[in-house]
Amino acid sequence: MILFLLFYILVIPISVLLHEIGHGLGVVWTSKSNAHVFLGNRNKENKESFRLGRLHFHIYWSFIGFVCWEGKLTKRQRAVALAGGPIMSLLLMVILGVVALLVTQGDLRSFLWSATIFNLLQFLVTIIPITYPRWMGAYYGHPSDGLQLLRLLRR
Secondary structure, three states: OHHHHHHHHHHHHHHHHHHHHHHHHHHHHHOOOOEEEEEOOOOOOOOOOEEEOOEEEEEOOOOOEEEEEOOOOOHHHHHHHHHHHHHHHHHHHHHHHHHHHHOOOHHHHHHHHHHHHHHHHHHHHHHOOOEOOHHHHHHOOOEOHHHHHHHHHHO
């Protein structure tokens, strides 16, 4: 029960935040723009909490996240920024999976496998080109990272 609560309270929000940081790093690495990383809704109530270089963090503990950037990015820069989130989720999945394989303790191993599966699902849900359905709450009507990438590459 405690591991389930830890998963719900820590793993999901931190995985979402790291996914969004992946987008932000794509912006910062390929441009001179600032990236605003949001954990929680992207609105006036979610004010900047802190910044690390050109990454500006707006943290309101949540299960959703967004990134926006300042200025115009080239097609290549936008593609790197859009791919950064799913790549981060995939990287987290691999790292957590390897650690889970190395751990012999049952509960900790189960916890790590759960985090691995969550990041795999996050990767799949964001890389598949779809417009998010109503049941996805705050994401409803938004295009997935994969759909945004596909539209960008088709232009």
